[in-house]
Amino acid sequence: MTLISNWSNYPVVDTKINSFSSAKELSNKLNDAQELIIRGNGRCYGDASLNENIVSCLSFNKFLFFDKVNGVIEVQAGVLLDDILKVIIPSGWFLPVTPGTKFISIAGAVASDVHGKNHHVDGSISNHIISIKLMLADGQIISCSQKENVELFWATCGGMGLSGVILTVKFSVKPIKSSYIAQTTIKAKSLDEILALFEENKDATYSVAWIDCLKGGKNFGRSLLMLGEHFKNGDKKIKLKEPFKVHADPHLSIPINFPEFALNKYSIKLFNTLYYHKAFTKIKESIGHYDGFFYPLDAILSWNKMYGKRGFAQYQFVIPIEERKGLEVILKKIQAKGMGSFLAVLKVFGEQNNLISFPMKGYTLALDFAIQDKLFDFLDELDKIVLSYGGRIYMTKDSRMHKDVFWQGYPEAQKFVETIKKYNPNGRINSMLSKRLEIL
Numbered sequence: 001m002t003l004i005s006n007w008s009n010y011p012v013v014d015t016k017i018n019s020f021s022s023a024k025e026l027s028n029k030l031n032d033a034q035e036l037i038i039r040g041n042g043r044c045y046g047d048a049s050l051n052e053n054i055v056s057c058l059s060f061n062k063f064l065f066f067d068k069v070n071g072v073i074e075v076q077a078g079v080l081l082d083d084i085l086k087v088i089i090p091s092g093w094f095l096p097v098t099p100g101t102k103f104i105s106i107a108g109a110v111a112s113d114v115h116g117k118n119h120h121v122d123g124s125i126s127n128h129i130i131s132i133k134l135m136l137a138d139g140q141i142i143s144c145s146q147k148e149n150v151e152l153f154w155a156t157c158g159g160m161g162l163s164g165v166i167l168t169v170k171f172s173v174k175p176i177k178s179s180y181i182a183q184t185t186i187k188a189k190s191l192d193e194i195l196a197l198f199e200e201n202k203d204a205t206y207s208v209a210w211i212d213c214l215k216g217g218k219n220f221g222r223s224l225l226m227l228g229e230h231f232k233n234g235d236k237k238i239k240l241k242e243p244f245k246v247h248a249d250p251h252l253s254i255p256i257n258f259p260e261f262a263l264n265k266y267s268i269k270l271f272n273t274l275y276y277h278k279a280f281t282k283i284k285e286s287i288g289h290y291d292g293f294f295y296p297l298d299a300i301l302s303w304n305k306m307y308g309k310r311g312f313a314q315y316q317f318v319i320p321i322e323e324r325k326g327l328e329v330i331l332k333k334i335q336a337k338g339m340g341s342f343l344a345v346l347k348v349f350g351e352q353n354n355l356i357s358f359p360m361k362g363y364t365l366a367l368d369f370a371i372q373d374k375l376f377d378f379l380d381e382l383d384k385i386v387l388s389y390g391g392r393i394y395m396t397k398d399s400r401m402h403k404d405v406f407w408q409g410y411p412e413a414q415k416f417v418e419t420i421k422k423y424n425p426n427g428r429i430n431s432m433l434s435k436r437l438e439i440l
């Protein structure tokens with residue numbers, strides 16, 4: 001048995017972990033009567049890819065097909081976005097949607113139906129998938145897409161690995177004219193201002209704001225809005241030396257867990273003040289490599305150790321666009337509690353009404369909290385506010401919500417469960433998350 005946890009280092013479980021590198025090996029594992037869950041690169045924060053028996057898909061990681069003319073690629077489940085970028089960028093293509101880390105598997109991206117900074121224009125990863133091959137709990141291999149085995153497709157995108165094991169994913173990539181991003185950073189003095197700026201810049205391809213969640217008074221909600229466009233080599237009379245430069249591997253790392261006192265409301269306030277003032281002027285324009293724009297945290301391996309031995313909880317919710325008051329109420333509650341977060345990331349989602357995916361047209365805020373006494377009671381209080389404004393919590397980030405919060409937040413939960421029960425009737429594929437939320 002091995003002690004294992006996902007990115008937030010909570011919970012830690014004693015599990016048996018295996019892997020497969022062929023479909024045959026996987027079907028043998030599924031034939032063993034034991035319940036199991038498939039794991040990608042463990043970048044979900046909580047218990048979605050944990051159970052007593054885990055099967056990793058990271059060794060099932062071959063590139064199968066890449067059409068460089070039309071921008072279509074097919075890879076096995078365990079291929080990381082990190083590797084896909086290295087292959088597609090030199091030919092002038094980029095991921096259609098990418099989360100804030102490239103160290104996730106393509107299967108993990110599908111199972112969480114991940115979103116990026118361009119959700120308001122491009123939707124989530126499921127919008128770009130051509131087809132998926134799955135192995136069901138009984139060993140049968142089946143294809144699904146928006147046209148074929150449609151209900152299985154929608155139960156798989158965002159379905160947290162419960163509909164079957166994703167074997168391969170075929171999807172479209174997007175053309176780029178360089179691997180650089182033209183970035184505009186705008187300082188906003190308050191919550192009202194940042195929300196107005198999002199609205200004014202709704203046509204920007206990428207947008208994301210960092211928000212100082214500990215600032216009160218007239219500067220409550222002060223933020224930095226980061227907008228981005230793929231840079232066209234030659235624009236603004238700039239000729240890039242290596243227009244399709246690929247990212248380098250990270251070499252910085254946090255070797256040990258920080259002591260608990262290292263992160264407290266004073267250190268977070270100091271960080272927030274310095275970070276906010278790093279933009280000297282109201283508007284700053286720059287051209288930078290995609291790695292710094294999309295994946296700033298990937299530069300430091302194991303940054304999750306910063307939160308100490310007890311780990312942390314990432315709290316990400318979405319509330320409908322017309323309920324912006326909810327955002328204010330939640331931020332005020334966090335500020336009053338003094339339980340701050342370095343990472344308070346605000347994005348705007350566009351329309352999305354998938355079966356079980358997280359996004360809906362609205363505001364989404366992600367916050368990290370070091371685990372401390374009474375944290376979960378506090379997050380339970382936040383859950384009630386989120387629900388009262390018609391919102392929900394992102395399962396892939398979660399390690400603690402109560403089942404009712406899931407069932408109330410996801411209006412199609414019942415239909416989702418009925419669908420996965422058709423394909424995974426004995427709950428052979430099951431996770432701690434699914435049991436906690438009483439999905440299977």
Ligand SMILES: Cc1cc2nc3c(=O)[nH]c(=O)nc-3n(C[C@H](O)[C@H](O)[C@H](O)COP(=O)(O)OP(=O)(O)OC[C@H]3O[C@@H](n4cnc5c(N)ncnc54)[C@H](O)[C@@H]3O)c2cc1C
Nearest residue numbers: 040041042043044099100105107108111114115160161166
């Ligand atoms: C720094 C950081 C930033 C992030 N930013 C974002 C963001 O901006 N947007 C966003 O949407 N997410 C974001 N995430 C979350 C992350 O993208 C998801 O949790 C993703 O699912 C992790 O994939 P993984 O390969 O690590 O899989 P794991 O974490 O191991 O598993 C995640 C889920 O995928 C399932 N799964 C894995 N492999 C398979 C398979 N072969 N078949 C079926 N199911 C499978 C698992 O069972 C589990 O339910 C971020 C995470 C980190 C650490």
